[in-house]
Amino acid sequence: MIEHAKRLGFALAGVADVDPSKWGGQLRSWIDQGKQGEMDWLANHTDLRIHPNRLIDDARSILLVADVYASRSGNIDTPLKQGQGRIARYARGKDYHKVMKKRLMSLADDLRADHPDAKFKVFVDTAPVLERELAHRAGLGWVGKHTLLIHPKIGSYFFLGGIVTTLDLVPPADQRSEADHCGTCTRCIDACPTDAITPYSVDARKCISYLTIEHRSDIKPELAKHIGDWIYGCDICQEVCPHNSPKSDAQPINDAYAPTRDRFDLLEVLNWSEDDRRKAFQGSAMKRAKLDMMKRNAKIVAQNQGLTQDQ
Numbered sequence: 001m002i003e004h005a006k007r008l009g010f011a012l013a014g015v016a017d018v019d020p021s022k023w024g025g026q027l028r029s030w031i032d033q034g035k036q037g038e039m040d041w042l043a044n045h046t047d048l049r050i051h052p053n054r055l056i057d058d059a060r061s062i063l064l065v066a067d068v069y070a071s072r073s074g075n076i077d078t079p080l081k082q083g084q085g086r087i088a089r090y091a092r093g094k095d096y097h098k099v100m101k102k103r104l105m106s107l108a109d110d111l112r113a114d115h116p117d118a119k120f121k122v123f124v125d126t127a128p129v130l131e132r133e134l135a136h137r138a139g140l141g142w143v144g145k146h147t148l149l150i151h152p153k154i155g156s157y158f159f160l161g162g163i164v165t166t167l168d169l170v171p172p173a174d175q176r177s178e179a180d181h182c183g184t185c186t187r188c189i190d191a192c193p194t195d196a197i198t199p200y201s202v203d204a205r206k207c208i209s210y211l212t213i214e215h216r217s218d219i220k221p222e223l224a225k226h227i228g229d230w231i232y233g234c235d236i237c238q239e240v241c242p243h244n245s246p247k248s249d250a251q252p253i254n255d256a257y258a259p260t261r262d263r264f265d266l267l268e269v270l271n272w273s274e275d276d277r278r279k280a281f282q283g284s285a286m287k288r289a290k291l292d293m294m295k296r297n298a299k300i301v302a303q304n305q306g307l308t309q310d311q
Contacts, residue, residue: 002172005065008103011251012066014138015171018053037205045128056121061169062162064138069257070157072244084263085301088233093257095285100124100161108163124161131160139175145199146188146237154251155244188237193226208234212297224300231297269298
């Protein structure tokens with residue numbers, strides 16, 4: 001099964017149990033403090049997030065997979081020209097939800113053929129699941145201080161997905177829980193322009209990725225000035241991470257995520273119609289950002305670059 005997942009192009013695969021989350025108290029506290037911002041859906045189905053065995057009746061185990069979307073050797077972008085806004089690496093290629101789900105459904109179908117009485121539920125950001133904790137249990141890496149999963153050979157530029165099942169999946173013999181290698185490093189914390197990161201926690205209300213992708217209303221000026229040239233998402237905490245530095249054993253990215261666009265022309269975005277937005281985001285995960293949000297982001301980047309309406 002693990003080898004089958006890797007034949008489908010997944011860089012990593014492992015098996016996690018369905019025991020209750022050890023992060024339940026932290027999750028509830030984070031939500032009670034409102035650190036999810038306008039992402040109300042994160043406050044829903046908390047019990048399911050904490051108890052993965054409830055995702056389907058009689059759940060026994062979960063297969064976790066990772067899909068690499070960016071190369072550690074290519075984490076330095078070419079400089080932007082004035083009047084351009086940068087896109088986070090995860091959104092530069094095809095929509096990972098569709099790319100991963102198709103292969104996970106294929107894997108679930110194969111397992112179902114061998115186990116017709118078993119149940120399977122595929123998820124790629126589509127279920128109330130604490131993917132990073134489960135992936136840690138499955139040996140896919142450790143959760144870094146920026147709260148993203150890090151693998152010692154792959155870094156952190158990868159997506160997570162999985163299959164919860166009633167089967168008792170057996171972890172591979174070499175699967176082990178990865179120790180935390182962050183040590184005393186605080187590069188991600190120090191580099192965050194909005195001070196959104198504290199060790200192993202992110203206040204979404206300050207996070208540039210959240211502000212440019214999920215936050216629907218106006219962005220406070222004191223935060224907007226730190227958004228820099230990020231028009232959609234942010235990679236700063238990953239860019240500075242030493243585990244994302246180039247190494248000879250770096251895993252190649254999935255071809256589906258080959259960048260088709262890494263920036264937008266600000267004036268172009270400001271003049272978009274809704275049809276323009278749909279065409280620009282066709283086949284992309286960026287369609288989550290609505291037209292008014294993209295125009296808001298473009299205005300902020302333009303202001304940060306010192307541009308006026310006459311330029």
